[in-house]
Amino acid sequence: MRLSTLSLPASVLALASLVLAEGDSDVVSLTTSSFDSWVSAEPLALVEFFAPWCGHCKALAPHYEEAATTLKEKGIKIAKVDCVEEADLCSSKDIQGYPTLKVYRKGEAVDYTGPRKADGIVSYMVKQSLPAVSDVTAEKHDEFTKADKIVAIAYLPSSTAAPAAEFSAAAEAHRDDYLFGVVSDQDAAAAAGVVPPAIVVYRSFDEPRSEYPYPIAGANKKEISEWLAELSIPVLDEVNGETYGIYASSAKPLAYVFVDPTSEDKDAQIAAIRPVAQKYKPKLNFVWIDAVKYGDHAKALNLQEQKWPAFVIQDLQKQLKYPYDQSKEVTTEGVEELVKQYVAGTIQPQLKSQPIPENQDGPVYTLVGKNFEEIANDEKKDVFVEFYASWCGHCKRLAPTWEQLGEKYAAIKDKLVIAKLEVPENDLPPTVPFRIQGFPTLKFKPAGSKDFIDYEGDRSFESLVTFIEEHAKNPLDLPEPVKADEPAAQEPIAETKKEEAPAAEATAHDEL
Incomplete structure (x- = not known):
């Protein structure tokens, strides 16, 4: 018998669609009322805390569903919590970003640190079982x-x-x-x-x-x-978003072969480097990488031309780059000579730097790779530096506050420098004892020292000022503002307000 949906109340239709959706999925949806009892009863389970608007969560979803179906046959359950609908539950579990995955054993949770692809999730959870x-x-x-x-x-x-x-x-x-x-x-x-x-x-x-x-x-x-x-690290394998962590956790430098995956010669180009990789594996990790997909990464490694194949060595600990001359053909012999010189310590890294600005009239001093040591290591001055990336949303929100900070101390630039450096466009010299891992990073160097102090407070103007007052070695005496004579008659001045920075986001993002 055929039923007309027009005769069914909307609430019944909504309920039916919900049951159908849940019934089609092997992922269990948990709520505040069901969460504790469910995780406490499971000897082993994986729970995803997600937000429907989160792009990373959407990318994970099909893999999570596939893994749930495979793991169901092995007696391992997978669940999820919608942190928009269950905000209080996610807050109580200290969820800071999406997606967050946790492994539960009888109600006790540990962070999931495995891959985000279906086969990787299955492998990880089987090991846990x-x-x-x-x-x-x-x-x-x-x-x-x-x-x-x-x-x-x-x-x-x-x-x-x-x-x-x-x-x-x-x-x-x-x-x-x-x-x-x-x-x-x-x-x-x-x-x-x-x-x-x-x-x-x-x-x-x-x-x-x-x-x-x-x-x-x-x-x-x-x-x-x-x-x-x-x-665990192959002689020469592909590096991508899934495998990069393996190499990043290694103490070895990383040697990249950038290839166009559509090229008919791709396999031959990789094979040409394999003998070098086998010979120098005790000293370096070798990988090949999709030059089309990761072209921006090639530029970050100082490969300026979109010419493939290309080869570059990166010291991951010091973030120094040693690119193969792109005007030359990439050959087995040429790559081996570069690697040999690198291992022997007879070549210098290629440092990227924007041009030194012709003037520094603004309240915030612009640092680049070429002038970093001269300015940041000036022992006569206190120096406060923001290390940023132009694409970083957190950096964009900090920018007006950082300008305001520069304006406050503009009159004593000879004693205190408020500065900024765009990290993706400028390499720090090898002598700098730190590397930048995330954006924005704020570091303060007191006068009389070359050691930098990490700023780890909130990014409000008041907190930044308090930090400077606590750590600056030079006197911070600011001149009294000059008062103009009060005119006899004055036109009403329209009130202007500084646009407030958006409220801090409730969740962490993947801006590094």
């Missing part, structure tokens, strides 16, 4: 070695034989990163071609199998962890 170290039987051995990109197995005479304790300690520390197992069945070890005691890592890339190369009896948590970290 397992013991830090799984017992691996002969029947499950082959399957277990292929269960993740990095699988570490300790083959031991017994489950308690050395170095079982140190291996377990490494597993507890890195359960989010790798999959760990132990084989104490001697027949299983023999079938795998391993003579206990031994630790073997199985990988889905590069050399598929690597055995712990040091004396196994002395293996400890630190050494095992460092060995795994080294093996």
Whole structure:
């Protein structure tokens, strides 16, 4: 029988559509009334706190749904909380930005630190469901070695034989990163071609199998962890938003090969660099990157021409760049020579700088790469610097306040400099002992010193003034404002008000 929807009340239709939407999803929607009881009952669950308007949340949504369906079959539930509808609940959970993901075990939460793609979410949560170290039987051995990109197995005479304790300690520390197992069945070890005691890592890339190369009896948590970290990074693989964190957490410099992914020669261009990557892997991490998608990143690394392939080395710790001459063809020999010189410390970084301004008449002094040391390290002056990016929304909101701060102290520029530097357009010299990780960053250098103090207060004019008064070494005596003679008659002056800065946003954003 066919029903006419016109005869149904609107409230019934709304309820029906809601039930249909929820029924079609394997993601559980939680509210204030259901949250605590639900998470307390689940041995393991993943919860997303989101806002419907959040672009990152929208990008995550299909991956989250796909992961929920896959994990449902494994007995692991996934849920979400709409922080617009459930604002009080999200506030009580100290949610600062969207999306925020948390792993719950019987009501106890820890931050989710895994990938944001479906397969990555599944892999991460499956690891969370397992013991830090799984017992691996002969029947499950082959399957277990292929269960993740990095699988570490300790083959031991017994489950308690050395170095079982140190291996377990490494597993507890890195359960989010790798999959760990132990084989104490001697027949299983023999079938795998391993003579206990031994630790073997199985990988889905590069050399598929690597055995712990040091004396196994002395293996400890630190050494095992460092060995795994080294093996977790491919000789030469793609870097993107999902994988960048792996390289950023490494102490090694990063060598990029920028290629056009549509080029017929892309694979050959990458292959030409692989021998260099294999040779120098102990010193640098090598990656290839989509030059079309990440063209702005190429410019930030001082590759000024859109000419691909291109090669550049970046010291991630000091944020220094060493680009390959773009007027030359990128060859295996040329890249190896640049890498060789970099490792030997015989080449200088290429520093980017805007031109030094012809005048500095404004209340805020404009710093660039070329004049930073001269001005910022002047020990006769107190110097307060805003490090900013032109695209940063927080920086735009701070700009009028920073100008106001400059105006307040304009009369004593010889004692106190209020300055700004646009970080994406200017590299800090190698001698500067810090790097800028987020925008805006505010740093103050007292007179008589070359050491900078981080400003970590709120960004109101009053708080900035208070900070200066507390840390400045030079006297801050300002001249009295000059009063004009009062005219006999005065036209009414229209009242003007400074536009107030928008209220601080309730959520954090991804502006770095």
